[in-house]
Every structure is written in structure tokens, then in C-alpha cells.
Amino acid sequence: MGIFQRNEGLLIVLSGPSGAGKGTVSALLRERMPELTYSVSATTRPPRKGEKEGVNYFFKTRAEFERMIAEDQLLEWAEYVGNYYGTPRRLVEERLSEGKDVLLEIEVQGARQVKKRFPQGVFIFLIPPSLEELRRRIEQRGTESEEVVLSRLKRAEEELKEMSHYDYVVVNDQVERACERLCSIIAAEHCRVDRLLSGKTVTWGE
Amino acid sequence: MGIFQRNEGLLIVLSGPSGAGKGTVSALLRERMPELTYSVSATTRPPRKGEKEGVNYFFKTRAEFERMIAEDQLLEWAEYVGNYYGTPRRLVEERLSEGKDVLLEIEVQGARQVKKRFPQGVFIFLIPPSLEELRRRIEQRGTESEEVVLSRLKRAEEELKEMSHYDYVVVNDQVERACERLCSIIAAEHCRVDRLLSGKTVTWGE
Numbered sequence: 001m002g003i004f005q006r007n008e009g010l011l012i013v014l015s016g017p018s019g020a021g022k023g024t025v026s027a028l029l030r031e032r033m034p035e036l037t038y039s040v041s042a043t044t045r046p047p048r049k050g051e052k053e054g055v056n057y058f059f060k061t062r063a064e065f066e067r068m069i070a071e072d073q074l075l076e077w078a079e080y081v082g083n084y085y086g087t088p089r090r091l092v093e094e095r096l097s098e099g100k101d102v103l104l105e106i107e108v109q110g111a112r113q114v115k116k117r118f119p120q121g122v123f124i125f126l127i128p129p130s131l132e133e134l135r136r137r138i139e140q141r142g143t144e145s146e147e148v149v150l151s152r153l154k155r156a157e158e159e160l161k162e163m164s165h166y167d168y169v170v171v172n173d174q175v176e177r178a179c180e181r182l183c184s185i186i187a188a189e190h191c192r193v194d195r196l197l198s199g200k201t202v203t204w205g206e
Numbered sequence: 207m208g209i210f211q212r213n214e215g216l217l218i219v220l221s222g223p224s225g226a227g228k229g230t231v232s233a234l235l236r237e238r239m240p241e242l243t244y245s246v247s248a249t250t251r252p253p254r255k256g257e258k259e260g261v262n263y264f265f266k267t268r269a270e271f272e273r274m275i276a277e278d279q280l281l282e283w284a285e286y287v288g289n290y291y292g293t294p295r296r297l298v299e300e301r302l303s304e305g306k307d308v309l310l311e312i313e314v315q316g317a318r319q320v321k322k323r324f325p326q327g328v329f330i331f332l333i334p335p336s337l338e339e340l341r342r343r344i345e346q347r348g349t350e351s352e353e354v355v356l357s358r359l360k361r362a363e364e365e366l367k368e369m370s371h372y373d374y375v376v377v378n379d380q381v382e383r384a385c386e387r388l389c390s391i392i393a394a395e396h397c398r399v400d401r402l403l404s405g406k407t408v409t410w411g412e
Contacts, residue, residue, distance in 0.1 A: 125399070168397040181397055188394035191374040191387055193331070 009100040010189055011092070011118050012036075014182070015111035016126035017156035019138040021172040025126060026105040028179045033186070037095040037102045042068065045083035058088070075117065078109035081151055085110065101186065108159040115165065120198075122189050124182065125166035129173045131157070215306040216395055217298070217324050218242075220388070221317035222332035223362035225344040227378040231332060232311040234385045239392070243301040243308045248274065251289035264294070281323065284315035287357055291316065307392065314365040321371065326404075328395050330388065331372040335379045337363070 014026055030038050042058040044065050053059055060068070065084045068074050075093075077086030087104055095102050104114065114121060128134040134156055138149050163169055168185050172178040189195065220232055236244050248264040250271050259265055266274070271290045274280050281299075283292030293310055301308050310320065320327060334340040344358050369375055374391050378384040395401065 124397075163399060164403055166399050168394065169399050169402055170397055181393060184390040184393035185397060187387060187390035188374065191330075191376055191391060193369060193372050193375050196375055197370055 007097075007099060009037075009096045009098070009102060010186065010195075011096055011114070011121035012101060012103045012182075012186060013111050013114055013118075013121050013123045014103060014105045014126060015108050015124070015166075017108065017128075017134065017159040018152045019134045019141075019156055020126040020128050021137065021175065021178070022105050022126055024175050025170075025172055025178045025182065026103060028175055029103065029182050032179060032183060033101075035101070036186075037091070037100050039087055039092050039102055039104050041085055041087055041106065042074070043083060043085045045085070060084070075104075076106065076110035076113035078107050078113075080107055080109065081148060081155075087114075108162050112162070112165070120195075122168070122185065123166040124168045124170055124185060125163050126170050126172050126178065127160065127163070129171055213303075213305060215243075215302045215304070215308060216392065216401075217302060217320070217327035218307060218309045218388075218392060219317050219320055219324075219327050219329045220309060220311045220332060221314050221330070221372075223314065223334075223340065223365040224358045225340045225347075225362055226332040226334050227343065227381065227384070228311050228332055230381050231376075231378055231384045231388065232309060234381055235309065235388050238385060238389060239307075241307070242392075243297070243306050245293055245298050245308055245310050247291055247293055247312065248280070249289060249291045251291075266290070281310075282312065282316035282319035284313050284319075286313055286315065287354060287361075293320075314368050318368070318371070326401075328374070328391065329372040330374045330376055330391060331369050332376050332378050332384065333366065333369070335377055 014022055016022055026038070030036060040054060040056070040058060042060050042065060044060055044062050047053075047057070047059055051057065062084065065086065068086065068088070069077055073088060073090070074086040075089040077084060085107055087106060087110065092102050092104070106114070111123065115123060128137060135153055138152050138156075170178050170181045170185075220228055222228055232244070236242060246260060246262070246264060248266050248271060250266055250268050253259075253263070253265055257263065268290065271292065274292065274294070275283055279294060279296070280292040281295040283290060291313055293312060293316065298308050298310070312320070317329065321329060334343060340362055341359055344355050344362075376384050376387045376391075
């Protein structure tokens with residue numbers, strides 16, 4: 001339409017406690033909205049079965065990761081259950097400035113940092129339907145020791161308190177429904193007057 | 207789900223300049239979302255062909271309408287091109303308190319009054335794709351004199367300036383697409399953290 005000159009894409013930050021299902025939901029979302037740029041994170045944790053370099057993560061050594069931190073190459077980073085996770089900043093900033101929407105699927109610690117740099121981002125908190133379900137999901141993953149499961153669960157309970165810093169909360173009761181809600185949120189945000197009018201020239205009427 | 211106790215429904219205010227297509231879009235929206243309570247307006251303008259009492263409008267004499275104003279029975283009212291239009295308040299307030307979403311399709315003057323009383327409403331500004339298209343739509347309606355067409359068009363240009371007081375702007379390029387955007391906005395608003403947490407007890411985790 002070109003009625004409003006939209007200069008910048010939306011930065012969509014999908015976060016939430018460990019075990020909420022961020023990975024599954026964001027995978028489906030990327031399928032539904034192929035126009036969304038998915039930001040691949042860097043991490044020092046070892047690849048899980050089936051995970052691919054550059055697709056699921058950029059797998060880094062601790063030394064490599066710490067150099068990225070030192071050189072300010074990361075939009076956010078966090079140490080989480082003994083491993084680093086972070087978002088390489090260049091691709092994100094390039095795509096946003098091209099007017100493309102970018103999806104970050106990140107941990108709660110990282111989302112906090114992104115909010116400081118990009119307060120205009122769309123912050124979405126994904127939660128499982130209950131704490132019992134959360135426990136079940138973390139245990140079912142089966143790739144972690146009992147100690148890690150308990151540590152994740154404790155962290156998840158802490159992280160739930162962060163909800164109030166987000167714009168939206170989406171209950172992941174069913175992956176399909178959660179994904180639909182995300183699509184609605186993205187579509188709605190594109191209609192927000194404050195985004196459309198913020199420093200942009202309205203060229204309506206030509 | 208019942209994770210969040212939602213006490214109050216959303217008040218969805220669909221407004222915009224005359225000729226934007228509010229009637230057509232809201233008719234389709236009501237079809238798509240039958241759970242939405244549609245607030246039938248009162249008016250002193252004569253029924254157009256096919257319009258039914260209590261369905262499209264409550265048709266009133268000026269004396270009746272002025273009594274409703276005096277008795278504070280109206281949520282908003284406006285005089286527009288020589289006729290009164292207004293929203294009976296009781297049904298709206300009842301449904302909202304029952305937790306049901308209510309759709310108001312009203313003129314820009316009225317929307318301004320509703321915003322004062324219900325700042326928590328979802329204010330959506332519907333616009334036609336261009337001023338040329340707006341002119342075409344008003345003329346095509348064919349039920350108005352040339353004088354009324356010009357008066358409406360002038361008013362519409364003035365009304366466009368009100369956009370910044372709204373939460374969302376939806377371009378009515380195609381009725382189907384405009385309606386989809388409205389559905390997305392409503393779904394997204396139900397996920398807003400500030401709505402879910404405003405004075406409500408979060409019962410998550412049970």
C-alpha cells in the first residue's frame with residue numbers, strides 16, 4: 001500500500017521460562033511467516049541431537065564467545081546453567097533497518113538486555129499452562145541430568161515474575177493456538193498508530 | 207483456560223471518517239466473531255433502504271433523543287450533518303462487566319467522548335486507501351444530496367487528523383483484509399500484559 005512509510009521492521013522478542021516451548025512455537029511461526037527473519041543465536045552449549053551449526057545455533061567455544069562479548073558483537077548475552085547464549089547484533093540491525101521484521105527467541109536474562117537497547121521491540125512472554133506441565137516438559141526433554149532439571153525449574157519459577165516487563169503474554173496450551181496468537185500480535189503491532197506515526201511522514205491521500 | 211481471571215470485556219471502538227467503510231467492515235466482523243456484542247446506536251436520521259429498527263439503529267425523534275441525553279442514557283452522542291447519533295450505555299456496560307467484548311461502530315466525535323469515559327478501550331481508526339476513493343464511496347452511496355456529499359467529505363478530511371488519538375489504524379483497502387486486521391487486533395489485545403495484570407489476581411500455576 002505504501003500509505004505509511006515504514007522505515008524500520010519490528011523486533012519481535014519471544015521469551016519466557018525454560019520449558020515454555022519457545023523453540024517449538026517459534027519453529028512453527030517461522031513456517032507460517034517465512035518473511036520473518038529469524039535471528040540465530042550463538043552458544044557455548046554442546047549441540048543437541050539433530051541441531052545444526054548456523055541453523056539452530058552458532059556453536060562457539062568459551063574463548064570465542066568471550067571475544068564476541070569484548071568486541072560488542074552481541075545484542076544480548078547471558079550465562080545460563082553454565083553456558084553462554086547470545087544474539088549476534090549485525091544481522092538483526094541490518095534487517096530491521098531494511099524494514100524487515102526480526103524474531104529473537106531468547107532467554108529471559110537476554111530479553112532484559114534487549115529491552116534496554118530496543119524499548120520499541122515487541123516483547124512476548126510465552127508461558128506453559130501450569131507449573132506441573134512445565135516440570136513435565138523439562139523432564140521429558142530427557143537430555144539433562146536431574147540436577148539440571150531442578151535448576152531449570154527453579155529458574156523458571158523465578159523467571160515467571162518477569163511477566164510484567166513484557167507487552168504480551170501468550171499461554172502455550174497448544175502450539176498451533178500459541179502460534180496463531182503470535183501471528184495476531186505481529187499483525188496488530190503493524191497497525192499501531194504510535195508505530196506508524198513515530199517520526200514518519202504520513203503520505204496518506206496520494 | 208482461566209489462567210488469568212478476566213473480569214471485564216474489551217470495549218472495541220471502530221471509528222474513522224465518513225466513507226471509510228465502517229458499516230461494511232463491522233458487519234463482516236460480526237459475522238466472523240459472533241461472540242462479539244454489537245452495540246446498536248440510536249439516531250434521529252431517517253432509516254435508509256433496508257435498515258431495520260433495533261438491528262441497524264434505534265430510530266428516534268429529536269425529542270426522544272434529547273430526553274436520552276438529559277437522562278444520561280447515552281455513552282456518547284453527536285450531532286452529525288443535522289442528525290443525532292448516540293450509543294445507549296446500559297447494554298454496553300452490562301456486557302463488559304460480564305466479561306464480554308463489545309463493538310462500537312461510531313463517528314469520530316462520539317469516539318472522542320468514549321475515550322474520556324473508557325480510556326482502556328481499544329480505539330481503531332478505519333481509513334480508506336485514499337481521499338479519491340473516499341470521495342467515490344460517499345458519492346456512490348447515492349442517498350445524499352451533493353451538498354451533503356461535500357459536507358461529509360470536508361468533515362472526513364478534518365476527521366483524518368484525529369488518527370493520532372487512536373491505538374490502531376486499519377486501512378480498508380479490501381473489506382476481508384481489514385476485517386482480518388481487526389480480528390488480529392482483538393486477539394492481540396487479549397494477550398496484553400497490562401490488561402491481564404491490571405488489578406487482577408494472577409492464578410497461574412494451579
